[in-house]
Structure formats: C-alpha cells, structure tokens
Amino acid sequence: MEMDGFNENSWWTLPENFDDPLVTFIDEAQEEHIFGHEDLHLRSIELHSNTLIQLERWFTASGQTRVTVVGPIRAKRWLMDMIRCVGSQNVYHQARGQLMLHLVRNQPLINADFNASFSMLAYICGLICHISFAF
Template sequence: MELRPWAVPDDVHGSFEVYIEEDQEELIFGTQDEDLHRIEVHSQTFIQLESGFPAGQTRVLIVGQLKSWLWLLCMILSITSEDPHTQARGFEMLQLVQSRPLTPDDLADPYLLLLDLLAEPS
C-alpha cells in the first residue's frame, strides 16, 4: 500500500483559529451535529470545535475558501461583540448561513465586513 501525502484542494485557501466562550459555541453552532453540519455545508467550509481550550473556552478551527472563512470570522466576531448593533448583524448572518447556502453576492466583499467590524469603537 502506497501512502500519499494529504493534498489540499485548489479551492482551499487556508484556515483560521479563534477561541470563544463555551456558551457562545452553543449559541452559534447549536447543540446538535446537524446544526454545525448545516453551517459547514452552506458555507463550504470544514469547522472543528474543541472544548476546554483554555478552561471555559472552545477552539474553533475553520478551513475553506478565503471569502467563506473570512465571512464566518466576521459573523463570529459580530455575535461575540458587546455592541448590540454589531451583535444583531452577526445574528442576521447566522440566520442566513443556517437557512441557505451562501451565494457569491453574500461573499462579494467580506473584507468590507471585517473593516467595518475593526472600525467600531471598543
């Protein structure tokens, strides 16, 4: 048997890792595997959740196309924000990705979402 190195598909541009509170994990990714799987399918990403990193936090690793994981990063950062307006936008994004696959229009410019998020007062 020949062992082959793992190959990264051409459309996978990288990954990101973020830590969130365990209660935020349930809020964002749901309580059932189907909830997480739906987000993965609709965003065309692979999401790995690992609890206890450090105590009380969950490590979220997302792999996929740059625009998809950047969009999900903006969603997560928005939901975990302390600003009510930003949180509302994050929950709208969550409802969108739970309800249907993300379209090219949804992913048109995730950089603008990130810039908006970074520009908000802390």
C-alpha cells in the same frame, strides 16, 4: 461561491483551501448559540459555507472552545466575521451577526453574501480610519 456538487472543482479538492486555517476561541455559551445544542447546526453551517469546522471544547484552562475553519478564504473570513459579530458587545454588530448566523444556517452562501459582508467591513474600517486621522 455556490456548491459545485461532487466533482473535481469541489472546494475540498483544492489544496490551497486547507492552507492557513483560521482559528478563534469562543466561550461555551457562544458555541451553543452559534452551533446549537450538541452541535445541531454545525453540519448545515459547514455545508452552506463550503467549509470544514473543527470544534475543540475546553481547549483552554478557562473552558473556551477552539474553533478551526478551513475552506475557501472568503468563506473562512465570512464565518470569522460572523462569529466576532455574534460575540460583540456592540448592539449593531450583534444584530449583524445574528442576521449572518440565520443566513448561513438556512441557505448556501453566495458571492453576493460575501460581497455584502466585505463591503460593510470596508465601510466600517474606512470610517474608523477616517475618524482616527481626523484627530
């Protein structure tokens, strides 16, 4: 999903990209880690993922930030996967999340990035399902 530039095929011109925004909640430390101090990396993450990200700080009583993402479905899911992995307690998932975060901060995502992420997710889900059915 490479950037189309400013034309009629740009992601923001397609109404379906604004359907079903994905929403998650993160704590202040995770927000700063992902988006940077004073949201330094927010714009590059949006540009490189072809999404629009809204951060609503202190949305909950516990001080969490609500993160709302709109854009193409594969990009939204990829970003949510990255956010979950970065915040995971599992060292493998954290490392994967860090690689994803570095990628989206530094270059536009392409179809190969989405495919790699989803094939890994399918592998993990398949492994979990296989283990569950083995018992």
